[in-house]
Amino acid sequence: MAALPSTPAQVASAVDLDQPVDALNDALAPLEESLIEEFEAPTEPLVFIVGAPRSGTTLLTQLLISQYQIGYVSNLVARFWKAPYFGLLLAKEIRDSERPPDVGFTSDHGFTSGYEGPHEFGHFWRRWFDYQETHSVRAEAIEAETINGLRRECAAMQSIEESRLLFKNLVCSFQVEFLARTFPQAVFVHCRRNPIYVAQSLLRCREQYREHREEWFSVKPEAYPELKELP
Secondary structure, three states: OOOOOOOHHHHHHHOOOHHHHHHHHHHHHHHHHHHHOOOOOOOOOEEEEEEOOOOOHHHHHHHHHHHOOOEEOEOOHHHOOOOHHHHHHHHHHHOOOOOOOOOOOOOEOOEOOOOOOEOOOHHHHHHHOOOOOOOOOOHHHOOHHHHHHHHHHHHHHHHHHOOOEEEEOHHHHHHHHHHHHHOOOOEEEEEOOOHHHHHHHHHHHHHHHOOOOOOOOOOOOOOHHHHOOOO
């Protein structure tokens, strides 16, 4: 008898969850709006882990979660990108509060295993930042309504654990100025690694996941249109 899938990757390979999860998010979005309407801004500082890809941001995230009482977005919560407050409530309800989250200290290019592993929450950030060819979005292009909505959503999420809320998403590295203005108490942790090793690791990723070395891998900075033409 074949073993049942136990990790998000195994489940996704066995069943295409994209369509039902999209529908679930659309159904939950109005409920989320009603649940968070009383919130205005986070009462505790948000923590953003930023830096270049392949610089150790995932490992640092795992270390912080394992050592401190801090809110974060897990693989389970990330499924509710249009209703993250609901997702965090659900995760807290099913979590064993007698032990630290089982986040582990391994990952596959930023992807972690298990429902408690940390997630970059890419779909959530795409809701607020209108990415086009690159992941850079000019702060002046973000409307006030969007800013207020993001503050309210993050305030609701932060209230679940009544502690600091941790985000790790490399696209936030391009939005530090905007995020610092939107959340004046925010803390930014900048991971640094020797650029030679970052470049080497990215080159290996291109070889492993792309058809050839010249094809781009990971986040796209503002200069991407020019950089992609270079060797």
